[in-house]
Amino acid sequence: xxxxxxxxxxxVMGMTNKKSLKCExxxxxxxxxxxxxxxxxxxxxxxxxxxxxxxxxxxxxSRFSPECPNSSLxxxxxxxxQPEDSALYLCASSQWGTGDTIYFGxxxxxxxx
Amino acid sequence: KNEVxxxxxxxxxQEGEFITINCSYSVGISALHWLQQHPGGGIVSLFMLxxxxxxxxxxxxxxxxxxKHSSLHITASxxxxxxxxxxxxxxxxxxxxxxxxxxxxxxxxx
Numbered sequence: 001x002x003x004x005x006x007x008x009x010x011x012v013m014g015m016t017n018k019k020s021l022k023c024e025x026x027x028x029x030x031x032x033x034x035x036x037x038x039x040x041x042x043x044x045x046x047x048x049x050x051x052x053x054x055x056x057x058x059x060x061x062s063r064f065s066p067e068c069p070n071s072s073l074x075x076x077x078x079x080x081x082q083p084e085d086s087a088l089y090l091c092a093s094s095q096w097g098t099g100d101t102i103y104f105g106x107x108x109x110x111x112x113x
Numbered sequence: 114k115n116e117v118x119x120x121x122x123x124x125x126x127q128e129g130e131f132i133t134i135n136c137s138y139s140v141g142i143s144a145l146h147w148l149q150q151h152p153g154g155g156i157v158s159l160f161m162l163x164x165x166x167x168x169x170x171x172x173x174x175x176x177x178x179x180x181k182h183s184s185l186h187i188t189a190s191x192x193x194x195x196x197x198x199x200x201x202x203x204x205x206x207x208x209x210x211x212x213x214x215x216x217x218x219x220x221x222x223x
Contacts, residue, residue, distance in 0.1 A: 043156070101146075106154055
């Protein structure tokens with residue numbers, strides 16, 4: 001199984017809503033990532049978890065709150081988002097520190113209205 | 114100036130043509146990834162290179178560490194190869210941060 005599964009595929013939320021994006025992998029990878037991608041731009045790193053601990057936070061606003069409940073799951077909790085946060089949110093995973101291949105999910109398309 | 118530069122930004126070619134996409138980087142890297150992204154959004158990892166050359170089917174990737182340059186080649190291109198191709202540099206082992214190029218939008222016309 002070389003899949004990274006993201007749910008939901010599409011999400012529309014209001015600026016006062018609270019929602020979550022979910023990511024799951026069963027490859028035994030100990031590094032998991034959240035990326036944000038705007039149209040026609042490359043992905044931008046948001047967070048990196050290694051061994052379920054947050055290791056990189058790229059100065060992301062606190063309205064985005066990551067969580068890694070176990071080695072297979074990664075969540076991104078969303079609260080009080082702005083319309084400019086509308087984007088494709090990509091989850092990825094890899095082995096940690098080995099320079100191994102990185103696997104991406106299909107992404108969650110988020111629209112904030 | 115971006116740490117990872119790609120060229121061309123857009124490329125349109127006829128089916129069957131040989132395609133080359135270039136990637137130059139200015140930082141020290143431990144590995145360079147070539148990624149493919151279709152309009153649906155998901156990203157597929159094509160290659161990870163730290164030296165030399167790799168081949169998978171019609172795709173070939175090369176890297177020259179001294180010149181800080183990598184190329185992705187597609188032989189006998191096909192319309193299904195139409196996608197955005199992104200190179201991404203892994204800065205050094207232990208830091209799992211990738212620095213992405215701006216991408217090359219490839220369109221293959223039947």
